Amino acid sequence: MRFLRQFSGVFRLRCSDILVNRPQVRDYKQLSCLAKMQSPKLLRNAQTQHGDASSVDVENIFLHRHMLSTNPSSGGNITDREESPECVWFPDDTDGNPAKSKDPPISLSEEKSETQTKEILAEKRKASSADDEGHVKKVKLDANGLKTKRPGFSDERYDETSYYFENGLRKVYPYFFTFTTFAKGRWVDEKILDVFVREFRAAPPEEYERSLEAGKLTVNYEKVPKDYKIKHNDLLANVVHRHEVPVTSQPIKIVYMDKDIVVVNKPASIPVHPCGRYRHNTVVFILAKEHNLKNLRTIHRLDRLTSGLLLFGRTAERARELELQIRTRQVQKEYVCRVEGRFPDGTVECNEKIDVVSYKIGVCKVSPKGKDCKTTFKRIGEVGSDSIVLCKPLTGRMHQIRVHLQYLGYPISNDPLYNHEVFGPLKGKGGDIGGITEEQLISNLISIHNAENWLGLEGDQIVSAEIKGGATSTSVVENPLNSETAAPVISETLEPNNATATQTCYEEPDRSFDPKKTTSDPQCSECKINYRDPGTKDLIMYLHAWKYRGVGWEYETELPDWACSSSIDYDQL
Numbered sequence: 001m002r003f004l005r006q007f008s009g010v011f012r013l014r015c016s017d018i019l020v021n022r023p024q025v026r027d028y029k030q031l032s033c034l035a036k037m038q039s040p041k042l043l044r045n046a047q048t049q050h051g052d053a054s055s056v057d058v059e060n061i062f063l064h065r066h067m068l069s070t071n072p073s074s075g076g077n078i079t080d081r082e083e084s085p086e087c088v089w090f091p092d093d094t095d096g097n098p099a100k101s102k103d104p105p106i107s108l109s110e111e112k113s114e115t116q117t118k119e120i121l122a123e124k125r126k127a128s129s130a131d132d133e134g135h136v137k138k139v140k141l142d143a144n145g146l147k148t149k150r151p152g153f154s155d156e157r158y159d160e161t162s163y164y165f166e167n168g169l170r171k172v173y174p175y176f177f178t179f180t181t182f183a184k185g186r187w188v189d190e191k192i193l194d195v196f197v198r199e200f201r202a203a204p205p206e207e208y209e210r211s212l213e214a215g216k217l218t219v220n221y222e223k224v225p226k227d228y229k230i231k232h233n234d235l236l237a238n239v240v241h242r243h244e245v246p247v248t249s250q251p252i253k254i255v256y257m258d259k260d261i262v263v264v265n266k267p268a269s270i271p272v273h274p275c276g277r278y279r280h281n282t283v284v285f286i287l288a289k290e291h292n293l294k295n296l297r298t299i300h301r302l303d304r305l306t307s308g309l310l311l312f313g314r315t316a317e318r319a320r321e322l323e324l325q326i327r328t329r330q331v332q333k334e335y336v337c338r339v340e341g342r343f344p345d346g347t348v349e350c351n352e353k354i355d356v357v358s359y360k361i362g363v364c365k366v367s368p369k370g371k372d373c374k375t376t377f378k379r380i381g382e383v384g385s386d387s388i389v390l391c392k393p394l395t396g397r398m399h400q401i402r403v404h405l406q407y408l409g410y411p412i413s414n415d416p417l418y419n420h421e422v423f424g425p426l427k428g429k430g431g432d433i434g435g436i437t438e439e440q441l442i443s444n445l446i447s448i449h450n451a452e453n454w455l456g457l458e459g460d461q462i463v464s465a466e467i468k469g470g471a472t473s474t475s476v477v478e479n480p481l482n483s484e485t486a487a488p489v490i491s492e493t494l495e496p497n498n499a500t501a502t503q504t505c506y507e508e509p510d511r512s513f514d515p516k517k518t519t520s521d522p523q524c525s526e527c528k529i530n531y532r533d534p535g536t537k538d539l540i541m542y543l544h545a546w547k548y549r550g551v552g553w554e555y556e557t558e559l560p561d562w563a564c565s566s567s568i569d570y571d572q573l
Contacts, residue, residue, distance in 0.1 A: 004505050006011055011390065011398040012132065020370055027268055041062070042402045055424075055549070057188070057436065059223070063122045071095065071360060082248050085346075087351055087466035093391055095412045103124065111281060117336075117530050129402065137267050142410075144382060146286055153285075153294075154287070154567075158174075158285065158288055158289050158294075160175045160177065160280070161173045161174070161175035161280055161517075162289075162517060163280070163281075163286075163289075163511055164267075164292075164511050164512060164513045164514065164517075165511045165512070167533050168248065168249050168514060168536070169246040169247065169248065169249055169533055170246060170248065170249045170270075170280055170281060170286075171244075171246045172243075172244040172246075172280045173517045173518055173519065174241055174242060174243045174518070174519055174520070174524075174526075174527070175241075175242055175519060176239060176240070176241055176242070176246075176519070176521075177239070177242040177279075178237055178238070178239050178240075179200075179237065179238045179240065180235060180236065180238075181234055181235075181236050182233060182234070182236070183230045183231065183232060183233065183235075183236060183327065185232075186312070187230045188201075188230055188232055189229050189230070189231075189232060190229065190230055190232055191226070191227050191228065191229060191230075192212070192217070192219065192228045192229075192236070193208060193209060193212065193227070194228065194280075195230060196208045196217070198237070200238075201238075202277070203240070203525060204525060206525070207524075209226055210523050211238060211239075212224065212225070212226045212515075213226075213521070214523060214540070215237075216239040216240075216523075217237070217238045217239075218236075218238075219234050219235065219236055220234060220235050221235070221237065221335045240524075241519070241521035241523075241524035241526070241527065243280065243282060243526045243531075244278060244279060244281050244548055245275060245277050245278060245529075245534075245536060246271045246531075246533060247269045247270045247278075247281045247539065248267050248268065248270065248286040248539050249539075250267035250289065251267075252264050252265070252266065252267065252270070252283060252286055253265045253307065254515065254555070255483050255555055255557055256555055258307055258315065259314060259315070259316060260314055260315050260317075260318035261311065261312065261313055261315060261318055261322070262285070262287070262296060262311075262312045262554045263294060263310070263311050263312075263334060264287070264309075264310050264312070265307070265308075265309065265310075265557040265558065266283055266302055266306075266307055266308060266310040266545075266559075268304075268305050268306065268307040268539060268540040268541060268560075269304060269305060269538075269539035269540065270283055270286070270303075270304065271283070271304045272283065272284065272301045272302060272310065273298055273301075275477075275480070278293070278304075283310065284296060284298070287312075293312075293314075295314075295318035296311035296312035296313065296314065297312060297315075298312060299311045299313055299317065299319055299322045299323050299324070299326065300326055300396075300547055303399070303541075303543075304543035304567055305416075305540065305543070306541060306543045306544070306545065307540070307543075307544045307545070307560060308335070308544040308545025308546060308557055309545040309547070309548050309556070309557050310545070310547065311358075311555070315434070322550065325550045325551055326396065326550075329395070329396075330548075330550060330551055331548055332393055332547075332548070332549040333392065333393055333394075333396075333528040333545070333547070333548055333549075334390060334391070334393070334544055334546045334547040334548075335390075335391040335393065335401055335543060335544060335546055336380075336388065336389070336390060336391070336415050336543075336546050336559065336563050337388075337401065337405070337412050337542055337544070338383065338386050338387070338388055338389070338403055338412065338414075338542045338562055338563070339386060339387050339389050339410040339542075340385075340386060340410055340411055340412070340413045341385065341386070341401060341409070341410050342379075342380040342382065342387055343377065343387035343389050343410050344379070346378070347376055347377070347378050348376070348377045348378070348408065349374070349375070349376045350374070350375050350376075350377070350378075350404040350407065350408060351372075351373065351374050352366040352373060352404065352431075353366065353367060353368060353369070353370035353371060353372055353373055354366060354367070354370045354371060354373045354397045354398070354399075354400060354404075355367035355369055356369030356398060356402050356443075357373070357438050357441060357442060358369075358442050361400070361442065362399075363399075363417065363441075363442070363445060364397070364398050364399045364403050364409045365403060365423075365426075365431070365433065365438075365441075366403060366404075366431045366476065367426065367431075370397075371395075371406065373395045373397050373400055374393075374394040374395055375391060375394065375395075375400060375401060375532055376391070376394070377389050377390070377391055377392075377394065377405070377408075378390045379569075380573060381564055381567065381568040386413050387410070388563060388564055388568060389405075389410075390573060391405075399418070401543065402415055402417070402418045402543070403418060405418070406418040406419070406423070406427065406428045406429070407428065407429065407430065407431060408429070408430035409426075409430070411427060411428075412539070412541060412543055413542055414537065414541055415456075415480045415542075415543075416541070416544055422441070422444050422445055422448060423441070424436070438445050475495065503538075540562075542562050544557075544559065544560050544563060546559065
């Protein structure tokens with residue numbers, strides 16, 4: 001106790017000395033602020049661990065007494081001030097009252113030299129940093145463990161079904177799949193049938209009602225009535241007979257591959273990863289199932305109808321490195337597209353901000369309240385009344401190239417969304433959406449979705465269908481194109497080759513239709529539907545990711561037929 005009283009007395013002496021010289025300072029936090037203003041460089045080195053003057057270690061504020069000098073003649077030069085080996089240690093004091101502090105203030109002994117003081121402080125910080133660092137590293141390792149499992153799926157998932165090829169399309173045998181989700185806050189106290197009808201529109205209401213009655217739609221793995229009210233933390237599970245949408249049978253060609261990265265040329269119509277109605281018919285699943293490239297990490301994405309360069313990481317380190325380069329805009333990207341009309345001469349730069357009108361349906365528009373965007377365009381060729389344009393997005397906003405071209409009045413010729421009258425008579429040129437509000441635009445987009453399904457709503461029906469018996473359903477062709485603007489595309493049956501299989505030492509199995517692999521469900525409404533295959537024009541949009549160039553790397557794909565590589569000298573670009 002005597003020892004503590006001596007320390008306490010010395011501490012009060014030091015504080016009183018400071019407060020006498022600077023009477024307007026009333027607590028220790030003000031003292032630290034005063035010291036920071038007078039000598040930011042010295043304070044940064046003395047009291048922070050990260051070399052950042054704006055971040056102060058409030059639990060261990062260490063000040064040299066001469067840093068608090070108020071002698072006006074000393075000026076701002078610390079070296080001109082009186083040197084003193086005496087130091088004061090200010091513990092964290094939340095209430096500003098030293099008498100009420102739980103931890104007693106400590107004063108370093110006056111007999112200790114300044115060198116010894118620094119050594120003690122260094123040891124204290126080293127021990128404290130080691131403890132903190134160990135804790136941080138432990139959390140980081142746990143997070144990496146989760147990330148290691150996240151990108152891939154188990155073999156059981158890959159073996160749910162298989163592919164077959166027909167009429168130039170990659171098709172998936174229907175299969176049973178269990179959707180699971182925990183109850184969201186907005187669902188609580190609502191009837192389960194009402195929630196599924198509103199939130200999951202992949203099936204009609206009567207099908208969800210049948211699933212509840214049959215026990216396929218459960219809550220916490222138990223059968224519930226259709227008027228059951230959802231509670232917090234309820235686990236909802238719905239077993240469905242899943243029918244996926246056909247995609248092109250064009251092969252996914254590998255542009256480059258090593259132990260850290262895989263670069264592929266993605267064909268149009270194939271989504272990058274599972275979403276909505278697509279699961280096995282995605283780039284991630286196809287590469288895993290057919291070429292044994294599993295646990296790939298998505299570095300960036302392309303729209304489903306966009307073709308071109310796509311990068312995947314095979315290791316977490318390389319994936320994070322490339323993702324960081326893209327996020328910090330160190331990657332130069334070049335796209336090629338085909339637009340409606342004759343694009344202006346020279347380089348055209350568009351800096352209009354882009355805002356997401358609705359995340360749910362995935363639609364954007366130019367808006368002053370949006371995020372900064374910049375894209376440069378240059379016409380490099382002409383095809384009839386259309387123009388071939390080289391695009392260089394300097395930012396990476398959602399649908400950036402498509403939205404900027406719409407704003408300029410030269411939308412992509414066969415863009416099923418942004419080249420549409422739903423944006424008004426001018427199709428969104430100059431930001432004109434026909435004088436309607438964004439809420440009305442969203443309503444119009446959803447209302448025409450039944451007739452023209454190009455929005456990509458999660459869980460929605462996106463294929464045309466004809467009910468057996470002659471009745472026609474209300475849904476029509478997926479991604480219909482404007483017949484007046486869409487240029488003809490050469491139609492041919494594209495069967496997969498073994499380009500990727502050769503590079504991954506995996507042999508392509510037979511993909512002809514096998515009736516033994518088909519499954520059916522008497523309660524599945526889609527089993528009663530005859531699907532009309534999408535045509536070639538329904539599977540492509542004239543936008544291609546051509547080149548990506550980053551720090552120490554550069555990748556390039558071959559160009560699609562519509563880019564007119566035979567008549568345009570792309571090497572000169």
